[in-house]
Amino acid sequence: EVQLLESGGDLVQPGGSLRLSCAASGFIFSSYAMTWVRQAPGKGLEWVSGISDTGASTYYSDSVKGRFTISRDNSKNTLYLQMNSLRAADTAVYYCAKGVAFDVWGQGTMVIVSS
């Protein structure tokens, strides 16, 4: 079964850091671009960051550029999102998704930024 499983969400203070992970199974992880998408409470979907299949190319939305870093370990079938200098506006459910038209999504992990 094709599956993505996020972890690492937590309550963190403004200015703090967090690393999210997304474990992939059931498909050849190293053959696909991967993406992080977030959804603030009661709001729509917001693309956060994407990474190519090899990890050589990375892309970020203006709202997270310079603060978040996407990476992947194809030997571990795992996608990461390192989040630094967190703000209240980063509070959201974070989803990882496969491909460029996202045919597989994880269940999401909640990040709350609050003092």
Next chain:
Amino acid sequence: DIQMTQSPSTLSASVGDRVTITCRASQSISDWLAWYQQKPGKAPKLLIYKASRLESGVPSRFSGSGSGTEFTLTISSLQPDDFATYYCQQYNSYLVSFGGGTKVEIK
């Protein structure tokens, strides 16, 4: 960056109705457009990719059309399971973007 504008933001309809949702891109995206369905507390589900291609397992009452800057998602006969929020997404650019969403409510 490419902006995606969906309309309407909310739609009230009855079971059996034909429903159409529109998505406009701020510049041409060819046919690099996807549609998703999301229900409360759940991850989005891919319905349509490359503007008109039906994802495997998605009922044939869903269809997509358009190219360039204007796209539509049509549900030919609305079913109880279809009440949800729908999003368009462009992937013409590496800087992906979503529309604001259309909530389909029971009339």
